[in-house]
Amino acid sequence: MPKPYDFIIVGAGTAGSLLASQLSKHSRVLLMEAGPSNLLTPLNPMKSQTPWLHVPLGYLYTMTMKSTSYGFKTTVGDRQIEYPRGRTLGGCSSINGMIYQKGNTGDYDGWGVKGWEGSDMMKCFDRIEKEFNWPVNKQRLRWEILDSFGEAVEEKKGLTKNERLVDSEEEGVGYFQVNQSGGFRVSAFQAFVDGRYMTMNDEREREYGKNLDVVTGAVVKGLLFQEGSRNKVMGVEYWKEVDGVIDDRETHEVRTNLDGGEVVLSAGAVSSPHLLMCSGIGCGTADEKVSLPVGLNLQDHLQLRQVFKLAEGTTSLNPIANSMIGRMRIGIEYGLKQTGPLSMAPSQLGAFLKSSPELAFPDLQWHVQPLSLDKFGDEKLHSFPGMTAAVCNLRPTSRGSITLSGGSKDVRDKPIIDPRYLESLHDQKVAARGMRMTRDIVLGSSSFAKYKPQEYLPGIEYSTDEELAAQAKKVGTSIFHPCGTCKMGCEGDKDAVVDGSLRVFGMEGLRVCDASVMPSITSGNTNSPTLAIAANLSRLLAAEKGGGGKKRKRY
Structure with a gap:
């Protein structure tokens, strides 16, 4: 023994x-x-x-x-x-x-x-x-479109960039520390x-x-x-x-x-x-x-992925990663210097904002990426230059559960995971507010106008609380x-x-x-x-x- x-x-x-x-x-x-x-x-x-x-x-x-x-x-x-x-x-x-x-x-x-x-x-x-x-x-990298998103947040919210964005004590925008x-x-x-x-x-x-x-x-x-x-x-x-x-x-x-x-x-x-x-x-x-x-x-945390199509010629990861030469350059740069896209965290730029002014702390967080795809896990990025701005409710009130599958006590049988995302009315309303704020930052700021952004997902035709909450279930994914x-x-x-x-x-x-x-x-x-x-x-x-x-x- x-x-x-x-x-x-x-x-x-x-x-x-x-x-x-x-x-x-x-x-x-x-x-x-x-x-x-x-x-x-x-x-x-x-x-x-x-x-x-x-x-x-x-x-x-x-x-x-x-x-x-x-x-x-x-x-x-x-x-x-x-x-x-x-x-x-x-x-x-x-x-x-x-x-x-x-x-x-x-x-x-x-x-x-x-x-x-x-x-x-x-x-x-x-x-x-x-x-x-x-x-x-x-x-170990920066992107012009992410810098512009940060400037758009500053423009809309009157903030200055946070060079060490490591907490949500107050509203701010900046590159994440990793x-x-x-x-x-x-x-x-x-x-x-x-x-x-x-x-x-x-x-x-x-x-x-x-x-x-x-x-x-x-x-x-x-x-x-x-x-x-x-x-x-x-x-x-x-x-x-x-x-x-x-x-x-x-x-x-x-x-x-x-x-x-x-x-x-x-x-x-x-x-x-x-x-x-x-x-x-x-x-x-x-x-x-x-x-x-x-x-x-x-x-x-459920992130609501809004995808924006940007003007041709805009530098995003999409055209680089979709090119054989671009992929070779990415590999060479990382192999030589450990910099460039292969050194990227999933999200590079972040922001913390309040969905309502009476809140003591920010309740919304953005993860912003210089790339776009239809859904998480897709191997191929969109053919056009794109950006994804995903907002999440930091303090959801919906509650889910982990339960045994069919009552099985064999650990080899995977449990049932049911987060019950967006079950509460509060979470649905915060989701709608967050998606509107994303839209306003990207489409409504002069700082981002040079990229001629168009909302690709879910689309500006969805505007009411009910419509946006329904779309949140279609574009949302766990963080x-x-x-x-x-x-x-x-x-x-x-x-x-x-x-x-x-x-x-x-x-x-x-x-x-x-x-x-x-x-x-x-x-x-x-x-x-x-x-x-x-x-x-x-x-x-x-x-x-x-x-x-x-x-x-x-x-």
Whole structure:
């Protein structure tokens, strides 16, 4: 029997990687990942099994590759859309848009949980950037049409450009900061576990192999419970996956220490609740161990893609990428300098604006791209010069769910993901306002007039609230920010799954640490807030287990 661990972390993604790096300073940690080990040194990406994991524009491929994504799907209106979730070392941070955003202090104050207020979380972001050396850098390219969009926002709203657009505390427009280093993507696993981006402090000097084990191809089947107990978690059981095939002929087990060992689920807002339900926690079946609202409270950002056709001769990615010579130049530029379109994040320019002046914080975010296509995932761009300006409601009131497919508790059966986009009247009205604002910025400003823009999708013929809300369901797609499905809350909160220390209510030796614990979605991209959640839990655990005061009661 292998030596038991102090912590078993399920999921080597954004939160799991940071948490493992911190806990393994003083504890014996096992970090488990269902996906394969695709990551090699980013300094030699072509030697990797999956080189597109290192090239920023590679997200176009890795979001839908079986070796790097779970291949989940969901719906918007009557359309089925992709719902990528990372399935490799680094998790979603290995396939996402690399955009660094903190949200705003009001988001965290609104969570209503002590120790998770805005001031606490902003300290976590400072630690991530300064102490943990998480790379936050400017992008390595600019586009004239994006500069003009920024000028149009300034013209319409009386704003000035924000050179470091990393939060939504106030209205602003500018180029996003990204998690890249030298033109390569940096995932959480690379930054915090692999150690190449660590500063020269005790992190680098520590021997990673001493306290931290990493296992890939480990498909967790379910939680292990103490014999005779319904609420004491002792470890996990899993199958091994080799070359994409799960070998279910043999089940493997790993266990935690009897004295205070814990399992931490960091598998993400889809897979963490799915694993809980498959283990009999909160699934509402006759054999459930604890009744909890697991999988409810699902929230996500829906981006409403408005496409604009621009005058012939305008420089956008469309004519460049549609030309053989253009594609060759793109490849050569990136190969020589790691700049140009291959270094692009999915969205380069961003803006935060209020849909109504009485709001305390911006509730709309734009992701603007110097390209256009009919739908996300299309390989070929439009034949004309185009631009996409996608607006999203940062604080949707619609709530969805993650549920078992046909009641199956086999983790190999994908769960049903139903965000219920635009279900609330509030979300429909905000969608209409946002689309009108996009139209006004592009078609109604003198700054953008030189490109002779025409709205290609959805089309200016749609103008009423009802028409625009209907079109939102046709042009909308997820920005892949699911959260809230294992809601954090105080004792007595009937909607909560975990407490303020991220312990699962009614269970012993079990916590959840990822975006699923967010009570409400943050006002911006969610990858960095997920890192901050892990950083905050590592702080709480240091105080709880390291003699930092009286241990808190377990529920």
